[in-house]
Amino acid sequence: MRPPSVAIAAPDAQAFVSMFGDLFEHSPWVAARAWRPEGFPDAVSMIEAMMGVVEAAPAEEQLRLLRAHPELAGQEALVGALTPESEREQASAGLDRLEPRETEAVRRLNAAYRDRHGFPFILCVRHYTKRGVLAELERRTRRSTECEREEALAQIAFIAVERLEKRLGQMKKHAR
Numbered sequence: 265m266r267p268p269s270v271a272i273a274a275p276d277a278q279a280f281v282s283m284f285g286d287l288f289e290h291s292p293w294v295a296a297r298a299w300r301p302e303g304f305p306d307a308v309s310m311i312e313a314m315m316g317v318v319e320a321a322p323a324e325e326q327l328r329l330l331r332a333h334p335e336l337a338g339q340e341a342l343v344g345a346l347t348p349e350s351e352r353e354q355a356s357a358g359l360d361r362l363e364p365r366e367t368e369a370v371r372r373l374n375a376a377y378r379d380r381h382g383f384p385f386i387l388c389v390r391h392y393t394k395r396g397v398l399a400e401l402e403r404r405t406r407r408s409t410e411c412e413r414e415e416a417l418a419q420i421a422f423i424a425v426e427r428l429e430k431r432l433g434q435m436k437k438h439a440r
Contacts, residue, residue: 270432272310273303284431286349287314287424290332293325294318307428315421330383330416335374336397337362338384349427357389357397369398377405381412388422 274280280299285292297317304310318329334340334350337359346354354360362370377385385401392400404412 270307270436271303271305272307274299284310284314284428286347287427287431288318288329288332288420289334289347289350289423291329294329307432311421311425311428314424318417318420326413326417327383329420330386330413333384333386333416333420335378335384336387336389336401337367337370338374353389353423353426357392358394359389359397362394366394366398370401373398373401373405377401380405381409383413383416386416386419386423388419388426390426391422 274283277296277299281292281295285295288294294314294317298310298313300313304313318326321329334346336354340346341351341354341360351360359370374385385404387397387400389397404415407415
């Protein structure tokens with residue numbers, strides 16, 4: 265998926281973070297470091313700059329970014345503590361409507377994944393059904409942590425692109 269081709273600018277870093285700091289779950293530092301006074305010629309350039317910030321971050325900071333993500337259909341979802349974006353994204357895959365046996369399977373797989381890799385399973389769930397999420401969680405739990413860290417960062421990029429597309433669509437609608 266590619267974000268719309270529209271120039272993006274903000275008068276200062278604070279305004280930019282206010283507009284785009286939530287593209288990366290609980291990690292406004294990504295937007296703060298990506299901000300440029302001259303703005304970005306398009307959304308693709310902005311996302312690339314943001315992912316450049318993530319890729320250039322020290323391993324510990326990347327790990328904090330990964331750990332800032334909620335588990336899919338996990339405790340945060342059960343107690344209503346998801347960000348609005350995460351809540352919508354998880355609902356789009358039906359993760360808010362799990363049967364008891366599915367809830368138990370997700371709980372077990374989330375725990376196995378976190379125990380093995382040290383961070384929650386991250387997936388751009390809008391591309392999946394409940395069944396697909398479960399299959400992907402099971403498959404990826406068995407992979408090496410190095411592969412999963414790379415995959416999780418790639419999934420974060422997909423999530424950020426989708427969130428940006430939605431945000432730009434809303435901004436365009438309100439500008440009319």
